[in-house]
Amino acid sequence: MRIERRVERQAPFSIIVEGETLPAYPGETIAAVLIERSPTIGRTASGAARGMFCNMGTCSLCMVTLLPEGRRVRACLTPAEPGLEIGLG
Amino acid sequence: MAERYDLVIVGGGPAGQAAALALEGNGLAIGVIDEQLRPGGQILRQPPREFSVASWMTGKVYAPLLKQLRQFEAATGIDWLGGRSVLGLAPDAGHGFALTVSGRDGVETIRASRVLLATGCQDLAVPLPGWTLPGVYTAGGIQAFVKSQQIVPGNRIVMAGTHPLQLLIAAQIVASGGTVAAVLFAQKRRTMMRQLAGHALKAAREASALLPAGAAMALLQRHRVPVRYGESPVAILGKDRVESLRSTEREIACDAIGLCYGFVPQSALPRMAGADMIAGSRAGGWSTECDAWFRTSVAGLYAAGETTGVAGAAAARTAGTIAGTGIAIDFGLVSEEEATSRVSHARSERARHLEFADLLDTIADPSGHFPRIEAETIVCRCEDVPSATITPLLDGRSANAVKLASRCGMGLCQGRNCEPTLLRLLAGSGRTDEDNGFTARFPARPVMLGDLAAPK
Amino acid sequence: MQNADVLIVGGGLVGCATAWHLARGGAQVVLVEAGDIGMGASGQNAGSLHFQLERRFLENGEALAEQAAQTAALNRLAIDDWRRLETELGADLHVVMDGGLMVAETAEQVAILERKVARENAQGINTRLLDGDEARTLAPCLSPGILAAGFLADEGHADARSVTRAFAQAAAASGASLHSRSPVTSASRIERHFEIGFRESTVRAERLVLACGAWTPILCAKLNLHMPLYPVALQMNATERTGPRIGHLIQHVGRRLSMKQTDAGNILIGGGWPARLASDPRGAFDPAGKPVLIPASLAGNLRAAIDTAPFVETLNLIRTWTGVTAISADQLPIVGEVPSMPGCWVAGGGSAFTLGPTFARLMAQAMVGTPTPELDIVSPARFEHLNSFMG
Numbered sequence: 001m002r003i004e005r006r007v008e009r010q011a012p013f014s015i016i017v018e019g020e021t022l023p024a025y026p027g028e029t030i031a032a033v034l035i036e037r038s039p040t041i042g043r044t045a046s047g048a049a050r051g052m053f054c055n056m057g058t059c060s061l062c063m064v065t066l067l068p069e070g071r072r073v074r075a076c077l078t079p080a081e082p083g084l085e086i087g088l089g
Numbered sequence: 090m091a092e093r094y095d096l097v098i099v100g101g102g103p104a105g106q107a108a109a110l111a112l113e114g115n116g117l118a119i120g121v122i123d124e125q126l127r128p129g130g131q132i133l134r135q136p137p138r139e140f141s142v143a144s145w146m147t148g149k150v151y152a153p154l155l156k157q158l159r160q161f162e163a164a165t166g167i168d169w170l171g172g173r174s175v176l177g178l179a180p181d182a183g184h185g186f187a188l189t190v191s192g193r194d195g196v197e198t199i200r201a202s203r204v205l206l207a208t209g210c211q212d213l214a215v216p217l218p219g220w221t222l223p224g225v226y227t228a229g230g231i232q233a234f235v236k237s238q239q240i241v242p243g244n245r246i247v248m249a250g251t252h253p254l255q256l257l258i259a260a261q262i263v264a265s266g267g268t269v270a271a272v273l274f275a276q277k278r279r280t281m282m283r284q285l286a287g288h289a290l291k292a293a294r295e296a297s298a299l300l301p302a303g304a305a306m307a308l309l310q311r312h313r314v315p316v317r318y319g320e321s322p323v324a325i326l327g328k329d330r331v332e333s334l335r336s337t338e339r340e341i342a343c344d345a346i347g348l349c350y351g352f353v354p355q356s357a358l359p360r361m362a363g364a365d366m367i368a369g370s371r372a373g374g375w376s377t378e379c380d381a382w383f384r385t386s387v388a389g390l391y392a393a394g395e396t397t398g399v400a401g402a403a404a405a406r407t408a409g410t411i412a413g414t415g416i417a418i419d420f421g422l423v424s425e426e427e428a429t430s431r432v433s434h435a436r437s438e439r440a441r442h443l444e445f446a447d448l449l450d451t452i453a454d455p456s457g458h459f460p461r462i463e464a465e466t467i468v469c470r471c472e473d474v475p476s477a478t479i480t481p482l483l484d485g486r487s488a489n490a491v492k493l494a495s496r497c498g499m500g501l502c503q504g505r506n507c508e509p510t511l512l513r514l515l516a517g518s519g520r521t522d523e524d525n526g527f528t529a530r531f532p533a534r535p536v537m538l539g540d541l542a543a544p545k
Numbered sequence: 546m547q548n549a550d551v552l553i554v555g556g557g558l559v560g561c562a563t564a565w566h567l568a569r570g571g572a573q574v575v576l577v578e579a580g581d582i583g584m585g586a587s588g589q590n591a592g593s594l595h596f597q598l599e600r601r602f603l604e605n606g607e608a609l610a611e612q613a614a615q616t617a618a619l620n621r622l623a624i625d626d627w628r629r630l631e632t633e634l635g636a637d638l639h640v641v642m643d644g645g646l647m648v649a650e651t652a653e654q655v656a657i658l659e660r661k662v663a664r665e666n667a668q669g670i671n672t673r674l675l676d677g678d679e680a681r682t683l684a685p686c687l688s689p690g691i692l693a694a695g696f697l698a699d700e701g702h703a704d705a706r707s708v709t710r711a712f713a714q715a716a717a718a719s720g721a722s723l724h725s726r727s728p729v730t731s732a733s734r735i736e737r738h739f740e741i742g743f744r745e746s747t748v749r750a751e752r753l754v755l756a757c758g759a760w761t762p763i764l765c766a767k768l769n770l771h772m773p774l775y776p777v778a779l780q781m782n783a784t785e786r787t788g789p790r791i792g793h794l795i796q797h798v799g800r801r802l803s804m805k806q807t808d809a810g811n812i813l814i815g816g817g818w819p820a821r822l823a824s825d826p827r828g829a830f831d832p833a834g835k836p837v838l839i840p841a842s843l844a845g846n847l848r849a850a851i852d853t854a855p856f857v858e859t860l861n862l863i864r865t866w867t868g869v870t871a872i873s874a875d876q877l878p879i880v881g882e883v884p885s886m887p888g889c890w891v892a893g894g895g896s897a898f899t900l901g902p903t904f905a906r907l908m909a910q911a912m913v914g915t916p917t918p919e920l921d922i923v924s925p926a927r928f929e930h931l932n933s934f935m936g
């Protein structure tokens with residue numbers, strides 16, 4: 001849930017997550033955009049649903065793939081940018 | 090960015106800022122690296138520049154920290170190198186250090202004659218059945234969403250653990266319009282009060298530090314958020330995400346949980362550099378061993394703030410001032426005598442903060458309150474290693490040997506989350522000889538192969 | 546004082562495998578390990594099962610290449626040993642022997658490859674030379690820049706984390722007595738016996754096996770012997786897990802590289818890139834110290850991996866580790882009884898993950914008098930001159 005009280009954001013743009021278009025506000029991390037969608041951001045090796053954990057860059061459980069480049073980044077440290085396409089899992 | 094810095098500070102929290110400010114104006118080339126885009130550290134994780142947030146972190150205790158932060162941001166002689174992760178550091182051809190640093194557009198080597206590690210701490214990760222379900226976060230992680238990203242990551246949040254910080258976090262959630270289903274303290278209220286009373290004198294002197302907890306309690310009461318004591322989480326339930334928490338007393342419906350059992354120092358970099366470490370707080374982990382000027386056992390390497398022990402932001406700040414002044418001595422910019430008098434105020438302040446930190450540490454002590462781990466409970470989240478895989482290996486072998494045999498600690502987080510648990514299990518299995526935990530390995534953060542193969 | 550038939554110092558792959566062979570043959574075996582079982586080179590290595598001539602033998606002249614080719618008989622035995630190992634030990638060791646490719650990127654490298662394949666074929670190792678397209682059909686992950694590859698169907702890899710432990714468990718089950726966290730502090734020869742001291746114990750045996758990897762010279766010194774084994778520190782890299790992409794062992798004939806995918810999905814990248822050995826307070830190399838990473842090694846290793854299999858470029862590196870192993874004066878392993886000290890056996894040097902199970906089996910055979918001509922080429926006898934002044 002985005003906090004509305006006392007917070008002003010700029011006009012949103014969209015990013016694509018697994019083919020789904022999601023709104024993002026300038027300055028938001030990819031993690032923030034994802035968590036508004038679902039706490040699940042992938043699957044573990046054994047197939048269990050996986051979420052992020054530390055939100056500060058130390059656990060790397062929030063790894064997502066930037067497409068089409070393929071670079072894998074920690075979502076909680078990486079700001080969303082207009083037009084960004086992201087793959088999970 | 091400079092060709093070579095006189096000093097690189099890793100971490101732009103209260104400690105790193107204070108050290109930089111203590112040295113500013115001396116003509117030194119100083120760079121401050123942080124993986125966050127903006128300075129502040131964990132306590133003042135700033136909202137993105139693009140947001141405008143009215144009355145952010147207005148509490149009285151934050152005032153001196155905010156003032157320092159603004160001074161730091163305004164300082165001209167300091168290079169802010171945000172959005173960069175330090176992956177490792179090594180001696181640089183006989184002089185100083187080479188830091189391998191990754192950023193959005195690749196890996197670079199940053200050189201410095203001296204390095205100060207002010208990398209702070211991280212939440213102690215505490216396993217219990219179901220804790221790997223999406224929606225379970227570290228308490229600090231939830232808080233960072235609230236204060237920085239301005240998001241409440243759930244519609245009904247439960248905070249559970251032993252650390253009083255969870256009261257503050259719950260209050261921040263409620264103040265932001267979120268709903269906290271309950272705050273659970275594993276320890277009894279009576280015990281906490283007794284500990285507080287036992288420290289009455291010192292606590293009274295540090296009353297201002299307790300104020301936020303009091304204010305938080307009042308706010309939670311107003312919003313009818315139950316704060317319960319002597320109630321521990323037993324299991325987290327849900328199919329593909331958190332649906333409820335079962336405690337020793339009841340089942341509580343919720344969609345997000347913050348685990349708050351205390352903090353452990355970030356120790357990857359000092360350990361990688363070969364600095365002597367000592368056992369961390371009651372919560373576990375490893376602190377960097379330092380002398381009175383925060384020199385580590387490695388020449389030219391310093392550590393300050395919670396990397397040297399978890400003692401709160403105010404203490405971290407005083408440590409930064411002392412470390413910065415100590416570094417000035419080592420650069421020959423100031424005599425030890427002059428430096429000593431410069432930091433006398435910081436030292437006496439620090440002594441007070443440490444007393445308070447010790448009180449907090451006593452109250453928040455998680456030992457004896459860890460949730461029960463079942464055979465199928467995951468200990469290592471990265472590699473999905475359940476405790477049943479680890480238990481038969483607890484035959485006296487080292488943490489490294491358990492890691493090799495079980496994959497516990499072999500994942501992306503480099504064992505940062507599971508190491509304290511494993512060391513507890515090892516100690517609990519009757520092992521008496523010292524175990525230094527996992528050998529710290531490069532890189533401190535995952536990094537793309539292509540970036541490392543073609544450093545800038 | 547405890548008595549044993551054979552005393553083994555070192556609980557790496559070689560020591561544990563030797564203990565297993567001897568114990569199941571009925572010998573009373575005591576194995577003493579300084580740390581935990583399998584935490585030396587045997588737990589740090591890349592897990593490659595390479596039976597093609599290694600690149601390190603090809604970059605130092607024809608004579609060495611020819612000499613190394615003479616060890617082909619050992620390789621042939623090792624292939625059979627590895628094929629049987631999981632069944633014999635009753636353990637899942639992730640042994641994958643689906644073939645190995647040694648690639649070439651330049652015309653010059655292709656020429657080296659051709660000579661290498663001819664040499665191997667002459668020794669009964671059935672390497673085939675593939676052109677780039679054939680190689681890519683077999684292993685689609687290979688770069689378009691690959692011009693040719695030597696393919697040997699028997700090569701592969703295994704899980705270094707579990708092999709040594711499995712040997713140790715099997716040895717214990719066969720009655721061997723294994724002592725970990727017991728550094729050997731004294732070793733002496735008293736008449737026809739050896740006496741080994743560790744912790745509060747002394748064990749006496751007529752036979753002693755020194756299987757202490759990079760530490761072998763230190764143990765030899767306690768017995769007044771020279772042994773030309775030298776510690777070397779190597780770097781290894783692991784990526785995050787990814788879907789199945791590499792089925793083979795991949796090596797490079799002109800660049801230092803070994804690559805494979807583990808059962809869990811990580812890609813392991815190594816190939817002999819050096820780290821800096823630690824030194825002790827007197828300045829001597831210290832095999833027990835943590836070696837220091839060399840950034841240029843790291844970059845060079847990853848560059849070679851990306852050039853060979855470009856898809857790895859976007860994967861994350863999650864760990865680089867260092868390990869210490871032993872290399873001998875002439876690069877060939879040293880395995881066998883020391884002529885000037887009957888009863889004392891050494892086994893060290895070279896790629897003893899690949900060849901360790903075979904060394905162990907042959908040594909155990911040799912001890913009961915079965916001829917083992919395959920060991921002749923690696924016998925310590927070739928260095929006896931070093932001990933001719935050791936009184």
Ligand SMILES: Cc1cc2nc3c(=O)[nH]c(=O)nc-3n(C[C@H](O)[C@H](O)[C@H](O)COP(=O)(O)OP(=O)(O)OC[C@H]3O[C@@H](n4cnc5c(N)ncnc54)[C@H](O)[C@@H]3O)c2cc1C
Nearest residue numbers: 100102103104124130131132175208209229394395401402
């Ligand atoms: C998530 C979290 C929330 C917290 N909230 C509170 C609170 O509300 N109130 C309170 O009193 N205390 C809080 N604490 C404790 C708090 O961290 C300290 O009191 C204080 O911030 C410590 O200051 P410091 O300067 O030592 O470290 P920090 O403020 O933690 O600063 C360290 C900085 O180093 C950076 N860093 C670490 N490793 C690397 C690396 N490898 N490369 C690049 N940068 C790196 C981090 O990004 C961070 O910005 C929190 C701790 C955590 C972990």
Ligand SMILES: Cc1cc2nc3c(=O)[nH]c(=O)nc-3n(C[C@H](O)[C@H](O)[C@H](O)COP(=O)(O)OP(=O)(O)OC[C@H]3O[C@@H](n4cnc5c(N)ncnc54)[C@H](O)[C@@H]3O)c2cc1C
Nearest residue numbers: 555557558559579585586587591593729758868896897899
């Ligand atoms: C990074 C790396 C990658 C490699 N990759 C490969 C590969 O892909 N394929 C391959 O075939 N080979 C590879 N090797 C080589 C291979 O790992 C070794 O040749 C092999 O493991 C040697 O086994 P070992 O039992 O002789 O020695 P080790 O495994 O080193 O065991 C020696 C043991 O002796 C113990 N010891 C030492 N001193 C004492 C003492 N005083 N008392 C008691 N015990 C003592 C040590 O603690 C140690 O456990 C690699 C090596 C390294 C380091």
Ligand code: FES
Nearest residue numbers: 055059060062076
């Ligand atoms: S959630 Fe832990 S690194 Fe992003």
